[in-house]
Amino acid sequence: MSTQEMKQENSWMNLIFNIILPVLILNKLTKYLGPLNALLLALAFPLCYGIYDLIKRKKVNAFSALGLINVSVTGGLALLGIHGFWFAVKEAAFPTLVGLFVFGSAFSKKPFIESIFLNPGVMKVDLLEEKLKLHDKQGEFHQHLRKATMWLSLSFVFSAICNFLLARHIFTNINADLTSEAKSILLNEQIAKMTTWSMTIIMVPSILFLLGIFWYLMRGVKEYSGLTTDDLMKE
Incomplete structure (x- = not known):
């Protein structure tokens, strides 16, 4: 290795x-x-x-x-002891930050999409680079990676919006008259509920979004290098 x-x-x-x-x-x-x-x-x-x-x-x-x-x-x-609306803001802020990081990487030498899908441990990256160089398509393929990365950043925007709407429904204000222990228990229940529902409501569409981005990425691989997914995958 x-x-x-x-x-x-x-x-x-x-x-x-x-x-x-x-x-x-x-x-x-x-x-x-x-x-x-x-x-x-x-x-x-x-x-x-x-x-x-x-x-x-x-x-x-x-x-x-x-x-x-x-x-x-x-x-x-x-x-x-802060709860309710601000937890919804927090739930939306995290995917937003990730999305901004991913979007920013699109303008770097190594767009984030490359780190996820073009993994040398799984794919024959050297073969891809060789074919791109042979066809003189390195520049076009980098632009393709940039576009795919931008699409990926949009998937995090989608997650942020879904997170906020879901969190606004789940994170309700907790009665100030309750004891600290009771407040902690209720808040933990809300966090657990948010985690559970986000896996179902947000994760599934996000996975479909990623599959679509992967298809778009591999379409570019074939267009610019002539290689198929089977050609690139390591045994």
């Missing part, structure tokens, strides 16, 4: 350590550990993964940074 493949960012590990585990900790362990301890534990995962990735790849992991922001804001709002 080449050094490039060894240092390739793992999208699944990113998702698990920077988003899934912190959210599960805040949702499920707050009532056992207390709000502050649960927040600190949840922050530990994106922080440690970000440090590990920095040492391994000599590059700041943007998703770890966003994960830290997301967990900090979620836990911070809970600690401050």
Whole structure:
């Protein structure tokens, strides 16, 4: 395995350590550990993964940074006793930030779509580059990657809008006369409900959106390099 493949960012590990585990900790362990301890534990995962990735790849992991922001804001709002509308804003803000990051990467040397789909551990990226060079299509293909990345950023805008509408329905104001413990329990229930419904209502359309973007990307691969998906996939 080449050094490039060894240092390739793992999208699944990113998702698990920077988003899934912190959210599960805040949702499920707050009532056992207390709000502050649960927040600190949840922050530990994106922080440690970000440090590990920095040492391994000599590059700041943007998703770890966003994960830290997301967990900090979620836990911070809970600690401050803020709920209702501001949780809806938070739920919309995170995919918006990711979307802005993805959109910005479209104007860099390596659009974000390339990191997701053109993974040297899965696809024969060297063969693709060879064919693009042979047909003198590197510039056209980079423009295609840029457009695909912009479409990907729109999928996060879609998620942000859906998140906000769903969160406005779920995160209702909590009675100020309740005890702190009762408020925490109700807020955790709302967070858990939001996580559950977002998986169903938001994740499925987002996956369909991604499949459409992948089809668009591979159509460009075939147009500019002559290679099919089967030609590119490693056995």
